[in-house]
Amino acid sequence: GPVQLYVKGLGRPGDAVVIAHVDGFPVGAAWYRLFKAGKPGYGFVDEKTPELAIAVVPSARGKGVGGALVEALLYDHIQGALDRAFATLPPADVATQLVHVAETLYGAYDTRADLSRALLAGTLWASGPDRPLAAQLRTFESWVTARLADATASGEIPPVSPQLAFVGFFSAYFALLVGGLRGEIPAGARRPLLEALLRRILGLPARPGSEGSP
Numbered sequence: 477g478p479v480q481l482y483v484k485g486l487g488r489p490g491d492a493v494v495i496a497h498v499d500g501f502p503v504g505a506a507w508y509r510l511f512k513a514g515k516p517g518y519g520f521v522d523e524k525t526p527e528l529a530i531a532v533v534p535s536a537r538g539k540g541v542g543g544a545l546v547e548a549l550l551y552d553h554i555q556g557a558l559d560r561a562f563a564t565l566p567p568a569d570v571a572t573q574l575v576h577v578a579e580t581l582y583g584a585y586d587t588r589a590d591l592s593r594a595l596l597a598g599t600l601w602a603s604g605p606d607r608p609l610a611a612q613l614r615t616f617e618s619w620v621t622a623r624l625a626d627a628t629a630s631g632e633i634p635p636v637s638p639q640l641a642f643v644g645f646f647s648a649y650f651a652l653l654v655g656g657l658r659g660e661i662p663a664g665a666r667r668p669l670l671e672a673l674l675r676r677i678l679g680l681p682a683r684p685g686s687e688g689s690p
Contacts, residue, residue, distance in 0.1 A: 481517055482509055482529050490526065494548040496541050504532035506545035525589070544607075550592065551608035557584030558616065570627040571680060574620065575671045578649045582666055585653060593657050617642055624678075634679040644677040 486493060490510030496503050508526035511517045517527045528549075532541045561580035565573050585592040624638040652670055655661035661669070675682055 482507070482527070492526075492549055492552060494545055494552065496532070496536070496545055498536065503536040504530070504541045504545055506530045506542070506549055508549060548608055551612055553587075554581065554584055554609075555612060557581050558612070562619070569680075570623055570632055571671060571674050571678060573623065574645060574674060575667060577620075578670055579667050581649075582653060582656060582663070585657060586663065589657055617646070620645065627678075636678060641677055645674055648673040648677070 486507065486509075488509075491507065493505060493507035495505045506529065508528045509517070510526050511520055513520075513522075519527045528546070530542050530545055532545075557580050558577070561577040564576070564580075566576055568576075620642050621638040624633070624636065624641050627633045628635055628638065648670055652661060652666045656663060656666055672682055
């Protein structure tokens with residue numbers, strides 16, 4: 477039947493699935509799957525856009541299970557991008573490293589743009605301190621502030637409050653993320669814009685020929 481198209485051979489490259497449990501019993505699942513143009517699913521857009529499916533048992537509906545499942549899917553996807561970003565940090569200055577991490581995350585959000593837009597418009601705003609995305613943000617903030625503190629202590633950047641600098645960096649990063657997902661900022665423009673803004677926040681000179689340089 478139609479459902480087999482989405483579950484047969486689950487676990488192939490491009491698949492992701494999460495399962496919700498209550499008192500040890502499964503009550504719902506969410507998963508996404510990529511399809512080829514020659515063998516599309518029922519909601520096919522293109523080969524880079526996954527099709528998302530959610531199922532929740534009747535007794536658990538209306539209790540936020542579906543939203544939590546979608547949030548968990550995005551969490552797993554973005555965590556993979558964070559891990560890759562940290563593992564591939566260039567041996568460069570702090571501004572370049574932070575932009576590298578941000579650009580890796582932009583790519584991850586773009587790959588799952590429909591899912592990302594849904595989360596940024598809904599469940600991300602409702603995240604409490606125990607929600608997966610809130611914990612992920614704390615990890616991200618801890619790494620950035622520690623890197624900024626090291627850069628300040630070593631004289632790599634002028635004296636700055638790591639917490640305030642993080643707020644400035646994250647505000648710029650997030651504004652460009654949302655603008656990109658809404659199609660208002662070309663993907664290729666985000667990196668130079670973010671780097672120019674970040675260098676101003678950190679009191680560093682603009683790169684010659686870059687956005688915002690003399």
